[in-house]
Amino acid sequence: MVEQLADLIPEGPESEPYRTFARVQALEAHADDAAAAAVARAYLDRIGPSHSAWDTARALFGEVMVQALIMGTVPLADNLAAAEEALRKPGDSYRHPSGATIRLEAEDDEPLLMVLHGDTAKSVRAAKRLVDAEKRASRAGHADALCTYALCVCAAGDIDAARAALVDAERVLPGRPRIGATRTRIESSPAATIRLEDR
Secondary structure, three states, X not given: OHHHHHHHOOOXXXXXXXXXXXXXXXXXXXXXXXXXXXHHHHXXXXXOXXXXXXXXXXXXXXXXXXXXXXXXXXXXXXXXXXXXXXXXXXXXXXXXXXXXXXXXXXXXXXXXHHHHOOOHHHHHHHHHHHHHHHHOOOXXXXXXXXXXXXXXXXXXXXXHXXXXXXXXXXXXXXXXXXXXXXXXXXHOOHHHHHHHXXX
């Protein structure tokens, strides 16, 4: 439906943000994370900071790039820094009385970015909050939040909780490609490998 909507939006500078966001969301829904990040990055490169859609496009790029990094579909080099920069909000820095600009960390609201920074306990707590919030929103958002939670608990070493979260995601929205891609990722993780060796 999102892909069809993207095709129905007329071409032109005013509608381009909507077409781009719809295409990125469609690629995300198919778990084609590298392509989603590439489309979002190309759009950012075209519009520049003065464009009215800049902040939204920047956040979208940051989110899909972090997903692509976690899923292993793009290399960490340069991409992690680009994702962090995109996810920083104007309020993420403040002027210290000494005159120095203090920048807050971009990962504070992003569970998967916390995983990339090695703070798995914090990422699990943030992912739980995300699941609770998305439960009241849409089925797709809820299923994707459960996938995020699965990746976070897997990174924390709890493969059983990761698998259980994916079972819950399948109940919420059966057949969603994001669930299958996440399952493949966690089953190839050290947590899954160690558990198999223990049996």
